[in-house]
Structures are given as structure tokens and as C-alpha cells.
Amino acid sequence: MFTAEDDKSSKVSYKFDADQIKGTTRGRGGLLLMAYTCAKCETKQARTFSKESYEKGVVLVRCEGCDKLHLIADNLGWFRDEKVNI
Numbered sequence: 001m002f003t004a005e006d007d008k009s010s011k012v013s014y015k016f017d018a019d020q021i022k023g024t025t026r027g028r029g030g031l032l033l034m035a036y037t038c039a040k041c042e043t044k045q046a047r048t049f050s051k052e053s054y055e056k057g058v059v060l061v062r063c064e065g066c067d068k069l070h071l072i073a074d075n076l077g078w079f080r081d082e083k084v085n086i
Helices: 051-056
Strands: 002-005 011-014 031-037 044-050 058-062 069-074
Touching: 031 051, 044 051, 044 058, 051 058, 051 069
Parallel strands: none
Antiparallel strands: 002 011, 031 044, 058 069
């Protein structure tokens, strides 16, 4: 089970089996795991991505519930004029 705290300091719990977590299984420098709830459709999901992509590249994740793209990291300035990471 994954537990995270939101900005209001209330706990939000996520429970996923390994086969429910989508994303890469390899990455130079390691992997990062993110569990989140889509703000549009409230679908809970988990994704993995490489640490290198998060720190030096662009990371977008697509919601399985509504197909919305979520911008997680933009270190190349593709979507904004400055670097953005959540």
C-alpha cells in the first residue's frame, strides 16, 4: 500500500497490485513511482518513470479514466518558458 499526504496534511491511501502499476521497468539511475488521483475524473492510478527523465527531460502521464494528459516534469521548457516539476 502506498500512502501520500496532500497539501492539507490529510492522508490519502493508495493500494495497487504490481500488475496495476503502468510505466517503465528500467531506467538509468533508478525509477520513480507516483500514485495520484486525477483531478478531472478522480481515477486513482500509479505510474513509474525513470529518474533521469524526471530530472532532465519531460514526463507526461495519461489518465486511464478520462485520457487527460498530466504534465509531471518539463525540464526542457516544451510546455512552459521555465522548468516545471511537481
